[in-house]
Amino acid sequence: MSLIPAALATATALGVAGAPAGLVLPQRVRGWVVGVLTAGVGVAGGTAGVAALGGSGWSAEVPGLLPLAGTYLAVDALSGLFMAVAGAVVAAVAVYGIGYVTGHGSHGSHGLGSRGAQAVLPLFALSLLLVPAAASVSTFLLLWELMALTSLLLVLAEHRARPAVRQAGVWYAVMTHLGLVLLLAGLMVYAAQAGGETFAALRAGTTGISPTMRGLVFVLTAVAFTSKAGLVPLHAWLPRAHPEAPSVVSALMSAAMVNLGIYGLVRVGSDLLGGGPAWWWLLVMAMGGLSAVYGILQAAMASDLKRLLAYSTSENMGLVVLGVGAAGLFAHVGNEALAGLALAAALLHVVNHAAFKALLFGAAGSVLRATGERNLDLLGGLRARMPFTAGLFAVGALGAVALPPGNGFISEWLLLQSMIHGLEVPGVTTAIVLPLAVAVIALSAGLAAAVFVKALGVGFFAQPRGEQAAAAKESPLLMLVGMGLLAALCAALALVPGLLGEGLDRTVAAAGHTGTRPVAGGGLRVRLEEVSATLSPLWVLAALVVALGAVMGTVGWATRRRQRRTQARLWDCGGGAPTPRMAYTATSFAEPLQRVFDDMLAPEQDVDVTPVRESAYLVERVEFRNRVPDRIEHRLYQPVLDLLAAAGQSARRLAGGSVHTYLGYGFVGLITLLVVLVVGW
Amino acid sequence: MGLLRKIRDTGQVAEPAPPRPEGGVPPQAREFGGSVQVRCVDAGSCNGCEIEIAAAFNPVYDAERYGARLVASPRHADVALVTGPVTRNMAEPLRRTVAAMPEPRLVVAVGDCAINCGEFAGGYGVEGAVSDVVPVDLAVPGCPPRPDEIVAALRRVTGR
Numbered sequence: 079m080s081l082i083p084a085a086l087a088t089a090t091a092l093g094v095a096g097a098p099a100g101l102v103l104p105q106r107v108r109g110w111v112v113g114v115l116t117a118g119v120g121v122a123g124g125t126a127g128v129a130a131l132g133g134s135g136w137s138a139e140v141p142g143l144l145p146l147a148g149t150y151l152a153v154d155a156l157s158g159l160f161m162a163v164a165g166a167v168v169a170a171v172a173v174y175g176i177g178y179v180t181g182h183g184s185h186g187s188h189g190l191g192s193r194g195a196q197a198v199l200p201l202f203a204l205s206l207l208l209v210p211a212a213a214s215v216s217t218f219l220l221l222w223e224l225m226a227l228t229s230l231l232l233v234l235a236e237h238r239a240r241p242a243v244r245q246a247g248v249w250y251a252v253m254t255h256l257g258l259v260l261l262l263a264g265l266m267v268y269a270a271q272a273g274g275e276t277f278a279a280l281r282a283g284t285t286g287i288s289p290t291m292r293g294l295v296f297v298l299t300a301v302a303f304t305s306k307a308g309l310v311p312l313h314a315w316l317p318r319a320h321p322e323a324p325s326v327v328s329a330l331m332s333a334a335m336v337n338l339g340i341y342g343l344v345r346v347g348s349d350l351l352g353g354g355p356a357w358w359w360l361l362v363m364a365m366g367g368l369s370a371v372y373g374i375l376q377a378a379m380a381s382d383l384k385r386l387l388a389y390s391t392s393e394n395m396g397l398v399v400l401g402v403g404a405a406g407l408f409a410h411v412g413n414e415a416l417a418g419l420a421l422a423a424a425l426l427h428v429v430n431h432a433a434f435k436a437l438l439f440g441a442a443g444s445v446l447r448a449t450g451e452r453n454l455d456l457l458g459g460l461r462a463r464m465p466f467t468a469g470l471f472a473v474g475a476l477g478a479v480a481l482p483p484g485n486g487f488i489s490e491w492l493l494l495q496s497m498i499h500g501l502e503v504p505g506v507t508t509a510i511v512l513p514l515a516v517a518v519i520a521l522s523a524g525l526a527a528a529v530f531v532k533a534l535g536v537g538f539f540a541q542p543r544g545e546q547a548a549a550a551k552e553s554p555l556l557m558l559v560g561m562g563l564l565a566a567l568c569a570a571l572a573l574v575p576g577l578l579g580e581g582l583d584r585t586v587a588a589a590g591h592t593g594t595r596p597v598a599g600g601g602l603r604v605r606l607e608e609v610s611a612t613l614s615p616l617w618v619l620a621a622l623v624v625a626l627g628a629v630m631g632t633v634g635w636a637t638r639r640r641q642r643r644t645q646a647r648l649w650d651c652g653g654g655a656p657t658p659r660m661a662y663t664a665t666s667f668a669e670p671l672q673r674v675f676d677d678m679l680a681p682e683q684d685v686d687v688t689p690v691r692e693s694a695y696l697v698e699r700v701e702f703r704n705r706v707p708d709r710i711e712h713r714l715y716q717p718v719l720d721l722l723a724a725a726g727q728s729a730r731r732l733a734g735g736s737v738h739t740y741l742g743y744g745f746v747g748l749i750t751l752l753v754v755l756v757v758g759w
Numbered sequence: 760m761g762l763l764r765k766i767r768d769t770g771q772v773a774e775p776a777p778p779r780p781e782g783g784v785p786p787q788a789r790e791f792g793g794s795v796q797v798r799c800v801d802a803g804s805c806n807g808c809e810i811e812i813a814a815a816f817n818p819v820y821d822a823e824r825y826g827a828r829l830v831a832s833p834r835h836a837d838v839a840l841v842t843g844p845v846t847r848n849m850a851e852p853l854r855r856t857v858a859a860m861p862e863p864r865l866v867v868a869v870g871d872c873a874i875n876c877g878e879f880a881g882g883y884g885v886e887g888a889v890s891d892v893v894p895v896d897l898a899v900p901g902c903p904p905r906p907d908e909i910v911a912a913l914r915r916v917t918g919r
Contacts, residue, residue, distance in 0.1 A: 649834055649859050652852030 096200025113176030123207030124165020130158025131581035152213035174560025181554035189236030264298030307339030320388035325443020333436035363403030369396030418594035423492035434477030454664035459542030798836035804843025
């Protein structure tokens with residue numbers, strides 16, 4: 079028996095055992111048992127994924143498990159990559175979750191510790207691992223829906239504590255099911271046209287489908303998958319559900335679940351449909367580019383720490399989709415080498431994003447648990463009170479800003495390499511699109527630096543600006559261990575990404591770009607075979623350390639002569655000592671950016687001046703409000719919601735409460751049906 | 760071009776340098792090496808002395824040619840130029856300002872009010888003279904002192 083089925087069977091057994099354990103066990107041991115079982119699910123699933131990345135494949139057919147259709151499972155390198163990522167994230171977050179649920183003296187951790195949430199958590203983890211292993215339309219849709227429903231239940235875990243959770247839950251439920259409807263329609267059309275519902279049959283039957291139907295299938299599935307990945311314009315659930323979910327769930331959703339949208343896009347678009355005309359990929363690139371810029375701009379404006387991270391997820395997924403689209407475009411013009419490189423860059427960014435975003439959400443959860451506060455304007459001063467959390471957040475932020483020596487830098491560098499070398503491809507489309515794509519990547523990377531300087535600097539440094547932040551205590555050990563595992567993963571990805579080289583090459587081949595080996599890794603270095611470029615992250619780090627040491631040494635040497643030092647109080651213009659209210663807040667940090675991007679963000683500001691009652695010339699109170707609404711959501715969703723509400727209002731007139739009218743409806747309906755049957759047949 | 764022409768046409772308006780003032784140089788002043796950064800502190804003045812200080816640094820008296828320069832923070836300053844009787848509200852800020860200056864430092868009391876509370880002695884808001892609050896190294900009497908007297912005091916500090 080090979081490794082993959084054994085690992086998958088173990089993961090399934092642990093996940094299924096976790097559900098009753100969460101339901102029946104008493105509070106005292108529940109968190110521990112469920113946490114250990116969930117971590118086991120992650121380790122087993124991750125092992126299967128790594129084995130598949132190592133080159134082994136597996137497929138199976140269980141006819142009796144699902145009525146009518148049967149269950150088909152298959153694991154190749156493409157599934158393996160996403161399973162490995164999900165497995166690693168699940169394992170680390172499960173360890174974190176034990177500390178989150180069992181630790182004492184916390185703000186609002188009991189929501190996740192309840193029976194229902196603990197029963198659902200292992201199932202959600204299991205579904206994250208099994209979705210990439212599905213190999214038929216019905217199996218895929220079943221697992222996809224299991225993932226959507228379990229995540230919805232987990233988002234709602236803290237609904238007793240805050241009414242906003244329910245609203246977020248409704249948004250998430252509606253949007254994820256809209257996505258499911260599109261996916262169902264797209265895959266059903268595909269299966270009907272291809273004459274079979276297993277992935278093998280779809281792959282074989284795709285050549286016989288007309289280009290129009292192929293285009294229809296691609297657009298329907300791409301919109302559904304990008305909605306799951308949190309891309310503009312179907313992102314509205316993401317900044318709502320992520321902040322309101324418990325942080326363990328946010329980490330799983332943002333680091334593992336949204337990836338599966340990318341998986342679906344690559345699986346259906348590149349592998350099953352086998353690529354397509356340029357307009358498919360230009361559409362995908364447009365969505366990706368828009369999400370990257372819009373997501374990071376909204377993140378720059380956000381004061382809510384978890385909302386900021388959610389929008390950053392939207393940005394990173396946008397970059398990934400930009401790479402996937404570029405890969406499709408290169409494959410369309412026949413340049414498989416560049417297509418492989420772009421896809422490898424995009425997939426590496428998925429891995430990197432999963433590592434740092436799980437870590438960042440973990441640290442945000444640690445802050446939220448200690449202070450009960452997500453608003454950056456009221457945080458601050460946490461570096462002294464929660465030194466480990468602050469350090470781990472800094473590691474994650476370094477990954478997210480796409481600067482060396484962070485792990486995000488490697489994948490964005492690869493993405494830029496593929497785009498810049500893509501200019502050699504002849505054609506008007508590439509000449510227009512690729513420079514724009516390079517600009518989008520550069521702009522979002524620059525803004526990401528501002529976003530994470532804000533999150534780290536305003537959230538953790540300076541003095542506490544609220545009572546909750548002033549009373550913060552460091553989180554329990556297990557939460558720190560879970561985050562530490564993720565930080566180690568970030569460091570490994572940043573320093574020796576070459577170890578992933580072989581696996582990435584196999585993944586790219588499994589996605590349909592055969593005959594190319596884009597990333598040749600020798601452990602310590604990343605060499606791009608096709609475009610002759612090399613990067614050695616370890617040398618970059620060494621150079622940075624040497625440069626930093628040289629600067630510090632020079633400064634130290636220059637100031638050494640002045641031996642006499644005195645401690646003096648801060649110069650405060652002779653007035654009182656500066657209070658925390660004078661400190662730089664997240665809102666004030668974002669204000670210059672808000673001015674620069676005024677046209678795009680359209681912030682709403684109003685000033686209310688209330689005069690005293692006796693005289694209009696004496697002011698009693700001035701109120702200033704500044705809000706940056708999600709403009710796309712405002713323009714796109716509000717008209718639809720208004721229309722639905724208006725339709726509902728007008729339909730109320732039909733149900734006036736009169737029994738005679740209702741009987742009349744029945745009578746008219748029956749007559750109409752009979753007339754239709756008589757005339758029609 | 761208009762600016763250059765204006766400079767050429769105006770020429771030098773500064774008065775010729777008077778002879779070096781009499782009187783001892785404070786011992787700390789030797790370390791300044793002829794370059795002195797000056798921070799003004801209004802501890803409760805009627806602003807008469809401020810007008811004269813401003814005049815001392817205008818092109819006619821031009822205290823900067825002797826090495827004295829006005830700065831905006833006590834962290835940059837060698838000399839504090841204190842005017843007016845010290846009011847209750849300004850006593851603590853004055854102490855902190857002098858404490859914020861790097862050593863060696865000098866305090867110059869400008870005007871009669873700074874020396875002995877002058878017209879405002881005994882006022883309910885007055886804490887005392889400058890020397891009651893911080894040690895004073897040099898005094899410039901007058902109500903207000905003439906700009907050339909202020910310049911002379913600064914020249915004793917710069918030694919030029």
